[in-house]
Amino acid sequence: DQQVKQNSPSLSVQEGRISILNCDYTNSMFDYFLWYKKYPAEGPTFLISISSIKDKNEDGRFTVFLNKSAKHLSLHIVPSQPGDSAVYFCAAPRDSGYALNFGKGTSLLVTP
Amino acid sequence: EADIYQTPRYLVIGTGKKITLECSQTMGHDKMYWYQQDPGMELHLIHYSYGVNSTEKGDLSSESTVSRIRTEHFPLTLESARPSHTSQYLCAVSLNTEAFFGQGTRLTVV
Known part of the structure; x- marks a missing residue:
């Protein structure tokens, strides 16, 4: 049973616009x-995180929003x-230990 | 941040061969992990270790085995490779909740 779900396999956005x-x-x-962000044939790189006690975390161009009720x-x-x-x-850490549950990922394409 | 090294980056090997994928880290973290990932799919945990001489299987059933004789080294071995083992194998290290990944090994079994 997948506990983390990313239901959009892909997203295309124009350069300069917002990606969500x-x-x-x-x-x-x-x-x-x-x-995490991942390029083909490379390992994922950590991007940004958020604790459940917050509803927003911002780092430069990247902002993560959390809606716990939803x-x-x-x-x-x-x-x-x-x-x-x-x-x-x-991704989210499992109940025990620090291994992560991952979603299936969303492939983002930013076009010029 | 941990420095994590995986070798080889790419490997094409024939069915039935024994292979070992290497993973090393330089930061001395206890927790290490192996994930397997196919395009369009999530990363699946196949093995993890919380320290020397500690290894456990993850969620995804895997015919691979691992060892943790030294803190910095967490190799993964396939005794007899099969085409179904074709995948990307990712090694990771964590101190707390953030995991840091190596560049991965893309394995193709023909």
């Missing part, structure tokens, strides 16, 4: 969420740049 990537989760015990989080990228084109994974 969505993530839903089912486990209300999750208390921390992470976003069990939903989103990653906003403003302004989008061609170099942002990659697969973005949403």
Whole structure:
């Protein structure tokens, strides 16, 4: 049973516009969420995270919003740049230990 | 941030061969993980270790095995590779909740 879900496999956005990537989760015990960016044939790189005690975390062009009542989080990228084109994974630590549950990812394409 | 090294980056190998994928880290973190990922799919945890001589299987059933004889080294071995093992294998290290990944090994079994 997948506890972290990314229901949009792909997203295309024009350069300079906002990219919004969505993530839903089912486990209300999750208390921390992470976003990773992945290029083909490379490992994921950590992008930004948010604790469940917050509803927003911002780092430069990247902002993550958390709506606990809806069990939903989103990653906003403003302004989008061609170099942002990659697969973005949403993740949450498991109940025990620190291994992560990942969504299936959303492939973002930023066009010039 | 941990420095994590995976070798080889790419490997094409014939069915039935034994292979070992290497993963090393330089930061001395106890927690290490192996994930497997196919295009369009989530990363699946296949093995993890919380320290020397500690290894556990993850969620995804895997015919691979791992060892943790030294803190910095967490190799993954396939005794007899099959085409179904074709995938990307990702090694990760964590101190707390954030995991840091190596560049991965893209394995193709023909």
